[in-house]
Amino acid sequence: MAILSGLGEWFDKGRRSFAGWQEFIGETTVDCLSLIVRPRNFRFGDFLLAFQRASYSGLAISTGIGFLLGLILAFESAAALRSFGVEVYVADLLTIGLFRELGPLVTAIILAGRSGIAFAADIGTMKVDEELDALATMGLRPVRFLVLPRVAAATLAMPVLTVFAELAGLVGGAIVLRVMDVPTVVFWAHVESTATLFMIVFGLAKACLFGMLVGLIGCFSGMRTKATADGVGVAATAAVVSSIVAIAVTDGILAVVCYIWNV
Amino acid sequence: MERVIELRNVYAGYGRSVILRDVTFDVMKGEVFALLGGSGCGKSTIMKHMIGLNPVLSGDLTVAGMRWTAKTRAKLCRKIGVMYQSGALFGSMTCLENVLLPLEEFSKLRRKARRARAMELLADVELADAADKMPSEISGGMRKRVAIARAMALDPEVVFLDEPSAGLDPITSASLDELILRLKREKGMTFVVVTHELDSIFRIADRAAMFDKARKGMVALGTPAALRDSSPDPFVRKFFNRRKTDGR
Numbered sequence A: 001m002a003i004l005s006g007l008g009e010w011f012d013k014g015r016r017s018f019a020g021w022q023e024f025i026g027e028t029t030v031d032c033l034s035l036i037v038r039p040r041n042f043r044f045g046d047f048l049l050a051f052q053r054a055s056y057s058g059l060a061i062s063t064g065i066g067f068l069l070g071l072i073l074a075f076e077s078a079a080a081l082r083s084f085g086v087e088v089y090v091a092d093l094l095t096i097g098l099f100r101e102l103g104p105l106v107t108a109i110i111l112a113g114r115s116g117i118a119f120a121a122d123i124g125t126m127k128v129d130e131e132l133d134a135l136a137t138m139g140l141r142p143v144r145f146l147v148l149p150r151v152a153a154a155t156l157a158m159p160v161l162t163v164f165a166e167l168a169g170l171v172g173g174a175i176v177l178r179v180m181d182v183p184t185v186v187f188w189a190h191v192e193s194t195a196t197l198f199m200i201v202f203g204l205a206k207a208c209l210f211g212m213l214v215g216l217i218g219c220f221s222g223m224r225t226k227a228t229a230d231g232v233g234v235a236a237t238a239a240v241v242s243s244i245v246a247i248a249v250t251d252g253i254l255a256v257v258c259y260i261w262n263v
Numbered sequence B: 001m002e003r004v005i006e007l008r009n010v011y012a013g014y015g016r017s018v019i020l021r022d023v024t025f026d027v028m029k030g031e032v033f034a035l036l037g038g039s040g041c042g043k044s045t046i047m048k049h050m051i052g053l054n055p056v057l058s059g060d061l062t063v064a065g066m067r068w069t070a071k072t073r074a075k076l077c078r079k080i081g082v083m084y085q086s087g088a089l090f091g092s093m094t095c096l097e098n099v100l101l102p103l104e105e106f107s108k109l110r111r112k113a114r115r116a117r118a119m120e121l122l123a124d125v126e127l128a129d130a131a132d133k134m135p136s137e138i139s140g141g142m143r144k145r146v147a148i149a150r151a152m153a154l155d156p157e158v159v160f161l162d163e164p165s166a167g168l169d170p171i172t173s174a175s176l177d178e179l180i181l182r183l184k185r186e187k188g189m190t191f192v193v194v195t196h197e198l199d200s201i202f203r204i205a206d207r208a209a210m211f212d213k214a215r216k217g218m219v220a221l222g223t224p225a226a227l228r229d230s231s232p233d234p235f236v237r238k239f240f241n242r243r244k245t246d247g248r
Helices: A002-037 A044-054 A056-082 A087-128 A131-137 A142-179 A184-194 A197-223 A231-261 B043-050 B073-079 B095-106 B111-124 B140-151 B170-187 B198-204 B224-230 B234-240 B242-246
Strands: B003-014 B017-028 B032-036 B058-063 B080-083 B158-162 B190-194 B207-212 B217-222
Touching (some): A002 A142, A002 A197, A044 A142, A056 A087, B073 B080, B095 B140, B111 B140, B207 B234
Parallel strands (some): B080 B158
Antiparallel strands (some): B003 B017
């Protein structure tokens, strides 16, 4: 009986959460479309602030992690490829791995841990302090004020961070191969021949999609914050966990789609 | 006298939970109307219905002659101003920017005129000096004053004040009450005040409605003095005479 009751509660919670998510996406879409008619309504100042916090302030960590990722990947793969005498192909592996997959994925996880959590905490604190109610009673839509600038900032910050992470990763790989007596010029020649325009554009489009997911989930978690002592903490944790799950699932779906379409 | 707010047989609450039953009263233009009662009695819930944050469960509620619907929402939001318990100022904006926000969004004034109007509002609440300060740099009482200035920015017909005295020392609380009385006198503003502070009630309220959690309803309506002196209801008498029993 207890199991059934627990299951029922779980389903009910899931249903309400899904309904809330639907409502949030609906409101965001409507407000986003309304900007086409009245672009002046976009809070450009708030967007710039959120963009600066998401991109410039996160540049060092994503570049650093990207560098280390390239370094580690190069070391691990070079060890295996060296036994066949083809360690130079580490450059090809790194190019494909970073541009198509790991660059956007790792940067998105960093963004979720830095900006997604900050969005949830900011908006959650505003909700607890009744600032969202204040906006609503002034006739201002909280989604237009708080969500759109942050989602736009996260969406546009992601490609910037991803490019830096990918380039840093390649630099890391080049250093490892240089240590293994592969000339840097050969490394870059392999990178150039492996990287295609589609690969780069696909990776950056994926980065934008992941950024949008992080922004939406962070803001959604913040707007659903409960006015309890641990409300903001719970919302921030939910933002990071949900973002990482959503990024992984989306990446998996995209990998399957690419495999089916043979791209 | 003109009615600004009318409640007829209103059932207040959230979802399926009824907190107050069958509430009927009017708020007249130019008066300070207090919503009284102990913690959890539903006075903030009824205010949330009046300011359109939550729909009433049943009954009829009109503000400035209109019901809260999707169509009337935009109009009604300009007819009310709300000061929340914490002030609810936006932390990323200065005091001036907080007051400017509703003017920037809804007023047709030019930039300079908007700024002048916002400064005038801050001067009304005696905080012109704090215009460039962030909310975190001013005291709780000052934040509430700025919130009142913001609530009055669009010349609303009625201003709602949620627990204006909460968290303030008696002197600051009294000065806030004086501000409310001055705005009522000079600008003819109508105020609906949610409070349980007796001192404040007797200083500012023209009339009051009292709610009881146990009976889930409104138990008294009248002037504070009449409620204190001649209410037949034992709960009301106990509420107003608690000074004698709690040693205050």
